[in-house]
Amino acid sequence: MATATYTGTEKPNYLNWKTSVASWLFTYDHKRLGILYLISISIFFFIGALAAMFIRLELMTPKGDLLTSDVYNKMFTTHGVIMIFLFLIPSIPAVFGNFLLPLMIGARDVAFPRLNLLSWYFFITGGILVLIALFRGGIDTGWTFYTPYSSSFAKGEVSLAIVGIFLAGFSSIFTGINFLVTIHKMRAPGMTWFRLPLFVWAMYATSLLQVLGTPVVAITLLLVAVERTFRIGIFDPNLGGDPILFQHLFWFYSHPAVYIMILPAMGVISEVISAFSKRRVFGYHFVAFSSLAIAIIGFLVWGHHMFSTGQSIYAGIVFSFLTWLVAVPSAIKIFNWMATIWKGRVHWDTPMLYALGFMGLFVIGGLTGLHLAAMATNVHLTDTYFVVAHFHYVMVGGAIMGYLAALHFWWPKMTGRMYPEGWGKLAAMLVFVGFNLTFFPQFILGYMGMPRRYHSYPEEWAVLNVLSTAGSSVLGFGYLLPVIYLTWSLKYGKVVTERNPWGARGLEWELVDPVPDPHNFERTPIVTRPAYDYAHPEEPTGFIPKPRPVVVGGKDG
Amino acid sequence: MAGHSESHVHPVSLYTRTLWWLLALLVLTVAAGYIPNVPNWLGVVIALTIAVWKATIVIMNFMHVRFSGKLAWLFAGAGFFWLLIMLAFAFADYVSRPWEPFHGWPE
Amino acid sequence: MSVQEIEKTATLEHTGDGHHHGDGILGEQFETLEQQNNAYLIGMWAFIVQEVLFFGAIFTSYAIYRYKYVLEFTLAHHELNVWFGSLNTFVLLLSSYTMARAVRAAMQNRHKKQAIYLFLTFLLAGEFMLNKYFEYGAKFEHHLFPGGDYSAHEVVKHAKEKGELRIVEENGREFYELGKTRDGQFIAFKRVTPEEFEQRTRLFFGFYFIMTGLHGLHVLVGMIVIAILIGRAWIDHLKNKPIADYMPVEMTGLYWHLVDIVWIFLFPLLYLIGR
Numbered sequence: 006m007a008t009a010t011y012t013g014t015e016k017p018n019y020l021n022w023k024t025s026v027a028s029w030l031f032t033y034d035h036k037r038l039g040i041l042y043l044i045s046i047s048i049f050f051f052i053g054a055l056a057a058m059f060i061r062l063e064l065m066t067p068k069g070d071l072l073t074s075d076v077y078n079k080m081f082t083t084h085g086v087i088m089i090f091l092f093l094i095p096s097i098p099a100v101f102g103n104f105l106l107p108l109m110i111g112a113r114d115v116a117f118p119r120l121n122l123l124s125w126y127f128f129i130t131g132g133i134l135v136l137i138a139l140f141r142g143g144i145d146t147g148w149t150f151y152t153p154y155s156s157s158f159a160k161g162e163v164s165l166a167i168v169g170i171f172l173a174g175f176s177s178i179f180t181g182i183n184f185l186v187t188i189h190k191m192r193a194p195g196m197t198w199f200r201l202p203l204f205v206w207a208m209y210a211t212s213l214l215q216v217l218g219t220p221v222v223a224i225t226l227l228l229v230a231v232e233r234t235f236r237i238g239i240f241d242p243n244l245g246g247d248p249i250l251f252q253h254l255f256w257f258y259s260h261p262a263v264y265i266m267i268l269p270a271m272g273v274i275s276e277v278i279s280a281f282s283k284r285r286v287f288g289y290h291f292v293a294f295s296s297l298a299i300a301i302i303g304f305l306v307w308g309h310h311m312f313s314t315g316q317s318i319y320a321g322i323v324f325s326f327l328t329w330l331v332a333v334p335s336a337i338k339i340f341n342w343m344a345t346i347w348k349g350r351v352h353w354d355t356p357m358l359y360a361l362g363f364m365g366l367f368v369i370g371g372l373t374g375l376h377l378a379a380m381a382t383n384v385h386l387t388d389t390y391f392v393v394a395h396f397h398y399v400m401v402g403g404a405i406m407g408y409l410a411a412l413h414f415w416w417p418k419m420t421g422r423m424y425p426e427g428w429g430k431l432a433a434m435l436v437f438v439g440f441n442l443t444f445f446p447q448f449i450l451g452y453m454g455m456p457r458r459y460h461s462y463p464e465e466w467a468v469l470n471v472l473s474t475a476g477s478s479v480l481g482f483g484y485l486l487p488v489i490y491l492t493w494s495l496k497y498g499k500v501v502t503e504r505n506p507w508g509a510r511g512l513e514w515e516l517v518d519p520v521p522d523p524h525n526f527e528r529t530p531i532v533t534r535p536a537y538d539y540a541h542p543e544e545p546t547g548f549i550p551k552p553r554p555v556v557v558g559g560k561d562g
Numbered sequence: 563m564a565g566h567s568e569s570h571v572h573p574v575s576l577y578t579r580t581l582w583w584l585l586a587l588l589v590l591t592v593a594a595g596y597i598p599n600v601p602n603w604l605g606v607v608i609a610l611t612i613a614v615w616k617a618t619i620v621i622m623n624f625m626h627v628r629f630s631g632k633l634a635w636l637f638a639g640a641g642f643f644w645l646l647i648m649l650a651f652a653f654a655d656y657v658s659r660p661w662e663p664f665h666g667w668p669e
Numbered sequence: 670m671s672v673q674e675i676e677k678t679a680t681l682e683h684t685g686d687g688h689h690h691g692d693g694i695l696g697e698q699f700e701t702l703e704q705q706n707n708a709y710l711i712g713m714w715a716f717i718v719q720e721v722l723f724f725g726a727i728f729t730s731y732a733i734y735r736y737k738y739v740l741e742f743t744l745a746h747h748e749l750n751v752w753f754g755s756l757n758t759f760v761l762l763l764s765s766y767t768m769a770r771a772v773r774a775a776m777q778n779r780h781k782k783q784a785i786y787l788f789l790t791f792l793l794a795g796e797f798m799l800n801k802y803f804e805y806g807a808k809f810e811h812h813l814f815p816g817g818d819y820s821a822h823e824v825v826k827h828a829k830e831k832g833e834l835r836i837v838e839e840n841g842r843e844f845y846e847l848g849k850t851r852d853g854q855f856i857a858f859k860r861v862t863p864e865e866f867e868q869r870t871r872l873f874f875g876f877y878f879i880m881t882g883l884h885g886l887h888v889l890v891g892m893i894v895i896a897i898l899i900g901r902a903w904i905d906h907l908k909n910k911p912i913a914d915y916m917p918v919e920m921t922g923l924y925w926h927l928v929d930i931v932w933i934f935l936f937p938l939l940y941l942i943g944r
Binding site: 605606613633641644645 | 710711714715717718719721722725726728729732733736737739743751755758759762763765766768769770773776777922923926929930933934936937938940941942943
């Protein structure tokens with residue numbers, strides 16, 4: 006490992022000290038794995054976005070004239086499966102969790118680097134299987150795989166897609182295990198729980214969800230595949246089974262899954278908002294514990310997806326009440342972030358624009374969730390575009406904005422280059438405008454009764470649908486811009502020579518080289534200051550690098 | 563965080579005692595299955611109680627949780643507690659369906 | 670904690686196990702062997718937690734269907750052989766014991782003992798799988814596998830013999846009455862059509878094969894890992910290695926005990942309750 010192929014004159018870093026393809030594909034380095042995930046999920050994102058493009062193109066006109074209903078079903082299934090399982094669930098944890106976690110806690114790597122590599126292999130294999138399934142004719146069950154359609158009637162590559170998702174699920178589980186152990190056992194001396202960046206708390210809560218929830222969807226989808234092969238009748242009412250049982254098991258994971266998607270984004274927002282207001286996060290303990298509260302309560306609400314499918318109304322009452330409860334910790338975070346920005350010295354850089362966009366859009370998404378959480382209004386709104394708008398507000402307006410904020414915020418640390426700020430701001434504003442234009446009309450459409458997953462609709466809803474499609478082109482363009490200018494910046498962007506271009510707080514900014522060393526820290530840090538210590542000037546008095554032991558005959562490079 | 567590793571060796575008697583208890587409980591559990599005139603729900607309760615007892619001594623003694631730090635206890639407990647959540651809430655649906663004015667599922 | 674105190678404890682941590690880096694035992698990302706061992710233990714426990722949820726979901730499904738179809742499931746489960754099940758439970762409990770002894774031997778660095786106990790565990794696991802093979806074979810013979818040629822014939826026959834099922838005819842259609850015979854009198858609890866009876870008993874066997882099959886798969890994987898550990902232990906013994914890393918054995922032990930615990934619940938829930 007000490008035999009680097011690097012021959013340049015600058016200091017070797019994790020990117021250039023070895024450059025063979027093998028050194029990337031067989032790496033144990035958490036930073037390289039983060040980059041590998043970044044590339045993989047970006048590819049999946051654009052395939053999923055392509056499917057979305059077809060959906061919006063079809064919906065531009067009331068008649069189902071672009072795609073047959075069968076092909077349309079395959080489109081929204083493709084869009085859902087790829088965006089959820091292959092993009093959103095891994096996104097922030099696999100890219101930024103991997104890259105940042107050891108840096109933020111002062112460790113040399115995660116607890117199980119080889120498991121980390123295995124995680125990525127599982128992810129890629131699973132993703133490829135899903136793509137093969139989609140291109141070999143596809144699946145039209147919806148990403149929710151509701152039975153008995155998916156288990157008894159659907160034609161197509163359902164079982165193959167299920168195997169792919171199963172493998173991707175195990176990638177998620179292994180990542181969760183890795184992060185839990187890393188956070189418990191690898192923190193640098195002095196890095197107590199309440200000195201951790203809030204991103205780490207968010208990743209901890211997310212990892213709990215991944216480990217406790219994913220195995221349930223794994224076995225559930227496996228049962229669907231077994232059903233397709235042996236027709237046992239577990240979910241088929243014609244054979245004595247109950248389709249609602251599938252929904253119980255499916256949503257037991259899939260509801261916490263949405264918190265897997267949003268909690269890391271919330272962690273990012275804590276980091277970005279404090280860095281660009283130059284203030285500590287207000288109510289640190291509240292924000293930290295609210296992440297855990299969301300994770301735990303989030304496991305108790307899954308029945309709110311099943312109010313009108315046959316679940317008993319008494320169970321529904323319980324689930325409805327708990328769903329209202331889960332909104333509280335999210336609201337706590339919003340209030341604390343607002344208090345953080347208040348009287349801060351706000352810098353309106355791109356990451357901050359995305360973070361502010363997150364706050365507004367997440368509030369809308371979250372509040373509209375309450376309309377759905379109340380059983381009475383749910384009966385009218387369920388399976389309409391209201392639901393579609395609600396979850397896109399939280400998953401795109403929320404999670405993806407958080408992802409883009411993270412991408413821009415940590416771009417200099419990951420690549421040593423700065424992106425062009427002007428283009429960054431432009432893209433952020435296009436994304437914000439495009440997003441609202443796409444999805445706000447859908448609230449109205451849903452309220453008026455337009456059902457989801459239909460490729461045609463009555464004439465009177467044409468205008469709102471056209472607006473939505475127009476918005477989606479703006480949004481698409483807004484997503485394309487970063488791909489271009491971020492890639493451009495790799496070669497032509499301004500080289501970052503200082504450790505802390507943003508003047509932020511955190512070990513990854515204060516102690517790690519502009520582009521990190523392969524082993525992160527020259528010497529083990531010792532932490533003595535609280536997190537977000539913006540009140541005091543940035544100087545490493547609180548971090549006393551301790552010499553690493555001199556290892557005789559060690560395998561360390 | 564608590565969780566010191568299992569670095570010291572336990573006496574063999576710990577394991578042999580546990581094995582005898584497990585075998586005794588096995589005999590008990592089979593015998594309990596043959597007691598006549600036991601209502602179904604009671605049979606389930608007895609079987610589950612014995613199974614939980616067996617699982618507990620395997621976890622405590624064979625898996626060394628008795629000697630491990632709080633973190634191992636927390637993880638072990640969390641897994642079973644979460645399973646309980648799934649069972650409880652799912653059953654809440656099925657148990658309460660007959661209370662509704664219209665039956666969804668045939669008896 | 671003052672800076673000086675932190676420095677002091679950090680120093681203490683850094684002395685001592687530094688040489689393990691050279692042994693190849695201590696991973697680069699860890700400071701001490703104790704940290705590494707703790708990390709591996711906690712990691713294994715996290716894996717076990719997800720296995721509990723994995724099996725737990727299918728236990729939940731079984732529990733729900735048993736609740737709804739208790740009579741049909743009870744009649745169907747009489748086809749399971751309690752003696753085979755008990756023998757399998759005995760074998761698995763014993764294998765947990767030998768596994769625990771193997772871990773203990775590994776901690777003592779007594780590699781020959783370790784290899785022997787691991788081998789005993791392997792044999793017991795193999796015996797479990799052999800029993801499974803015979804059990805499954807009998808099920809296939811009696812058309813109880815929920816595939817295309819499933820038939821509830823055996824279940825009906827045995828239920829009639831025990832006085833728990835009676836065939837009645839009404840309006841030219843056949844019904845099964847499920848109940849109990851007390852003092853020569855048949856008391857009916859429920860009436861179902863033959864199709865319903867066949868579907869619901871088939872569901873029971875579906876769960877039986879899925880749950881025991883998944884469990885058997887885990888036993889097989891465990892056997893493969895144990896075989897590898899036997900090899901390594903024997904090599905350590907032949908090379909007279911003074912200190913070997915016992916963590917892989919300990920972690921495999923945890924996995925093996927989990928497999929045992931799953932069976933501890935499977936056995937009564939499938940084979941016993943309702944006799």
